[in-house]
Amino acid sequence: MDDRLKTRFNDLFLDAKLARQNMLNEGKAKVSIVEEEQSKTARQLLQVEKQAIREKDLNNKVELSYLHSIIEQLNDEVESRMIPVLEDVDNIFNKIVGIDEMMAELLDAVSVKAATISKIEPLATELPWFYTDLMKLINQPKYKRVDSKGRVVLVDSLRVGLSFFGLENLSVVITALAFKRWLPQITDPYPQIKLRIWEEALATANSCKQIASVSGVVPNHAFCLGMLQTTGKIVVTRMYFRLFEEVQREALIESENHRKHDEHKALLKTQPSGEFLISLIDKYAFKISAQLIEKMAMKRVFISNAMDEVHQDLPDADLSPMAKVLKQGNAYAKYRILKSQKLIELDQARDFVRSMKMPKGALELLKVTDVRSLNLSMDEE
Structure with missing residues (x-):
């Protein structure tokens, strides 16, 4: 850039x-308080x-x-x-950001070609925040599913949640949900x-x-x-x-x-x-x-x-x-x-x-x- x-x-x-505002002012000289005050009135001071x-x-x-x-x-x-x-990288990792070590294992597990939900689920349960955040994401209106009677189907199972978007999307979901938790408040x-x-x-x-x-x-x-x-x-x-x-x-x-x-x-x-x-x-x-x-x-x-x-x-x-x-x-x-x-x-x-x-x-x-x-x-x- x-x-x-x-x-x-x-x-x-x-x-x-x-x-x-700064873009509009690029290349312009800054106006002093004297000039600003004087420009407010047309009369001669x-x-x-x-x-x-x-x-x-x-x-x-x-x-x-x-x-x-x-x-x-x-x-x-x-x-x-x-x-x-x-x-102190360890302190930043564990305290300041609060990165779960299990997150890396979970991302690795999802990246294996032979990955299955049954193999991933035990690792996902070890991330204490993951279930709650995954359910919030899945049950947003834009992802809603309806049954044969037109009723909204709520997902409340980790196993169903892990397969909801397909295995190929899991690494995206895991990374995004973790990153959101780290943001400054x-x-x-x-x-x-x-x-x-x-x-x-x-x-x-x-x-x-x-x-x-x-x-x-x-x-x-x-x-x-x-x-x-x-x-x-x-x-x-x-x-x-x-x-x-x-x-x-x-x-x-x-x-x-x-x-x-x-x-x-x-x-x-x-x-x-x-x-x-x-x-x-x-x-x-x-x-x-x-x-x-x-x-x-x-x-x-x-x-x-x-x-x-x-x-x-x-x-x-x-x-x-x-x-x-x-x-x-x-x-x-x-x-x-x-x-x-x-x-x-x-x-x-x-x-x-x-x-x-x-x-x-x-x-x-x-x-x-x-x-x-x-x-x-x-x-x-």
């Missing part, structure tokens, strides 16, 4: 309205009024500068506390972040699956990789908001104890910085994703090496087919998301898609793919 598109995608991660506005502008700048310095100090402390935590003042992470993960997974079907790699493995490559973004996001609250609370107590009134007042106004969060994601998220996928140690879902290749930023010529699929799938997902939000112009879109170097037939498939849903079809047998 070029810098403008990357900035728009990052803005969208925080807030859709912000992204659209007296000199004394102009001076009052200038003083107000100066006071605001001083206050904002002080507030900005406080936020910078908080964010520096947040990152210093985050770094050692990120080095509280990200104020950016409530859309949870939606944006899910949107990117699902669009990337669906895009990878379609590209894989014409690239000689297993489509369901590509789906898993496309979704799990976003896990590091979840980790950094969850840790940032938790640590920011912790550091801010400690700073408030300290400033109150030492009677630092101006500092205390400024601290009460501080909020997590979306811009700083994005910088942390850029620094750490992809590496964390690679480490977590490696930690899952799947023996039949062959995605760990591909994730590592993309993390190392190897030249395209040195990438394995699965790694190429991941790069192309993630790029295409970002294009579709930007397009859906009207954040990419026609000429940019054309150049961006061309730069992906898609395999023959991939774009035709992707154009008719809904990247925003799981695209599951019920097994009618």
Whole structure:
């Protein structure tokens, strides 16, 4: 992505309205408070009024500068506390994200050609959340089935649930349900972040699956990789908001104890910085994703090496087919998301898609793919 598109995608991660407003303002000089105040009225301001506005502008700048310095100090402390935590992959795996080790076994079992429901069911019962989440998914109105009398048939058996979409769709269902459980819950003042992470993960997974079907790699493995490559973004996001609250609370107590009134007042106004969060994601998220996928140690879902290749930023010529699929799938997902939000112009879109170097037939498939849903079809047998 070029810098403008990357900035728009990052803005969208925080807030859709912000992204659209910033796109409209691209290349425009920022308006000062003086100019803004003066533009509100057509009458000629007296000199004394102009001076009052200038003083107000100066006071605001001083206050904002002080507030900005406080936020910078908080964010520096947040990152210093985050770094050692990120080095403990076991803690991230087990505590921060809460990945069930049985999930990897279940995905491996589903990927065996000779897989059967009777072999998979005992493993599925060992995932404590899986039955409940699977029943919620299956019993959604869009998947409803009716009996001969037109009554809706509710599924309440794990065995029936496992066969509901067919064995070929199980790895997609397992990965998607697990990923949804990991999403961050509280990200104020950016409530859309949870939606944006899910949107990117699902669009990337669906895009990878379609590209894989014409690239000689297993489509369901590509789906898993496309979704799990976003896990590091979840980790950094969850840790940032938790640590920011912790550091801010400690700073408030300290400033109150030492009677630092101006500092205390400024601290009460501080909020997590979306811009700083994005910088942390850029620094750490992809590496964390690679480490977590490696930690899952799947023996039949062959995605760990591909994730590592993309993390190392190897030249395209040195990438394995699965790694190429991941790069192309993630790029295409970002294009579709930007397009859906009207954040990419026609000429940019054309150049961006061309730069992906898609395999023959991939774009035709992707154009008719809904990247925003799981695209599951019920097994009618």
